[in-house]
Amino acid sequence: MSGAELVLRSTRVVTPEGTRAASIQVTGETITAVLPYDAPVPAGARVEDVGDHVVLPGLVDTHVHVNDPGRTEWEGFWTATRAAAAGGVTTLVDMPLNSLPPTTTVDHLETKRKVAADKAHVDVGFWGGALPDNVPDLRPLHEAGVFGFKAFLSPSGVDEFPHLDHEQLARSLAEISSFGGLLIVHAEDPHHLAAAPQQGGPHYRNFLASRPRDAENTAIAALIAQAKRFDARVHVLHLSSSDALPLIAEARAEGVRLTVETCPHYLTLTAEEVPDGASEFKCCPPIREAANQDLLWQALADGTIDCVVTDHSPSTADLKTDDFATAWGGISGLQLSLPAMWTAARARGHALEDVVRWMSARTAALVGLTGKGAIEAGRDADFAVLAPDETFTVDPAALQHRNRVTAYAGRTLYGVVKSTWLRGRRVVHEGAFTEPKGRLLSRTP
Incomplete structure (x- = not known):
């Protein structure tokens, strides 16, 4: 010593x-x-x-949209990592979309690394993207050091990052499982979304009806079926529907290699309190009702949900219009994730050790960062x-x-x-x- x-x-x-x-x-x-x-x-x-x-051990946030390069007016490595540091987050993993180019080839990954290199106030890793036409790029990206691959099962909101249909998901997952990779998935079913009422306007209740729980539940069921088929490791992003929890628990009991995250906004904000026109509350999947939130907390406590991440997804203020149908969907919460979670957790009888487990230890474990996530010798x-x-x-x-x-x-x-x-x-x-x-x-x- x-x-x-x-x-x-x-x-x-x-x-x-x-x-x-x-x-x-x-x-x-x-x-x-x-x-x-x-x-x-x-x-x-x-x-x-x-x-x-x-x-506390520094938090590890494995779901952050930095948007740099290409949409730096939305966010950037300098500002995002300052916000992270201000909030006690010492490691973040950047999502592959909303930047231009998206992180879907090794060349695009190198472009992003060059932009980030001298701007990061905290440690930064990168996810790759799984698109309908980039299956040949997945193994090279894995070998270049990405932590896994992000896919959408419904439209992502940006044209350069299209979603996977059933067969495209199978092809991507077959390739990723062949080299022991991780697929992380925005799980909403496009058919259920298309069938839902699309009224638009300033009323949050209309937006909530346009993103029904069945869309999440159906997509998660499809993902579980494919994970079983390929014995693949998969991760459900930003779970918002408590109705999917029994399905998740059953799959894990059967040995499916499935992990699940949720976000502070689902655990601290409720649909009942969203004012009309307040699209700063818009995200996909949406913030749901208080009763749904109670069940998410229960699942977090019993381990059905593994971890909590921000899904920090900012935009310029002009894109946050008062029409929920057209406003950009994303919550900006990177700097506030720890106090927001601690405020809600302590009110429900949880300790800081629980918050550390959800936001540092388990997130570090998700991406294999063995040097992060705990205060102990060697970290x-x-x-x-x-x-x-x-x-x-x-x-x-x-x-x-x-x-x-x-x-x-x-x-x-x-x-x-x-x-x-x-x-x-x-x-x-x-x-x-x-x-x-x-x-x-x-x-x-």
């Missing part, structure tokens, strides 16, 4: 064994020991004592220092993402992030940022 360069102390450190007073010893970028709070300080080590603030020295009992009221002007539109505006939330540390360096403290020090991550072979 004599080589430790930093000792980070707190009376409350969230470790895999529980929350306890501890001294975290760091050498270079790595945690070398987690010792009792009053352990002797190695000669020459710098001590940072954060008192009663809670030290990256990534930390969020949180004042869990302090509150703040969300002011969009204080947000770091490029377009300061948020469904959380005006809400009072518990949990103020005091500082964020990336691989042993403090990258944000009391709102002040260092120069970007994030790394570009690749899937471990």
Whole structure:
């Protein structure tokens, strides 16, 4: 332990064994020991004592739309990763669409990496995309280090990223399973969506009716059938329909290699409270009713839902019109995900250890980032220092993402992030940022 360069102390450190007073010893970028709070300080080590603030492992958000390059007026690596750092997120994995070009070939992946290289305030990895015509590109993308492949089963909202039909899904999944890859899926059935009433206008109830639960349930059933057929590893993105939970539980009991995520907005916002014309609340699949939300929380608690990610999907403010049919669908929540989740979790009797499990440990495990997701020896020295009992009221002007539109505006939330540390360096403290020090991550072979 004599080589430790930093000792980070707190009376409350969230470790895999529980929350306890501890001294975290760091050498270079790595945690070398987690010792009792009053352990002797190695000669020459710098001590940072954060008192009663809670030290968490940095969050790992595996569902972020950075949109850079090509739609940088919507978001970008500089702004998105600043928002992440401000919210205690130390690792994000960028989605392959909404950027131009989409991450669907190795050349496109390299384009994105070049853009991100000197702009990342946190560590950044990349998903690839599975399109109807890019099956030959999937293995090369896997070998180039993407963490898996995103597919839509219904229109994505952007023309350059078309969805897969039943046979195209089978072809992509057969190829991905052949090299042990992961397919992550936006699961809504296009036929159910087409058959749903499409009234448009400012009333949220009309938008909710246009994205029925049956669309999710049917698409998830189809995905499970294909996963069984190919013994493939699949992941359901942003689950919103609680009706699909029994189907998911049954499939997992049968040995289907299926994981599931949901998002803070499904767990903290309800359809009943969405004002008319407030398209900052629009996302697909949609925010549903309070009774549905209760069942999502129950599934999160019992493990049917594995993890919580933001699906941060911003746009310019002009695309958030008061017509739910035409407004861009996406929630901007990257900076606020930890306090939003902690506020709701504590009200339901959950502890910070639960939030860490859902938003750091399990997300890191999903993408195989063995150096992330926990405070223990051998892991990256990534930390969020949180004042869990302090509150703040969300002011969009204080947000770091490029377009300061948020469904959380005006809400009072518990949990103020005091500082964020990336691989042993403090990258944000009391709102002040260092120069970007994030790394570009690749899937471990």
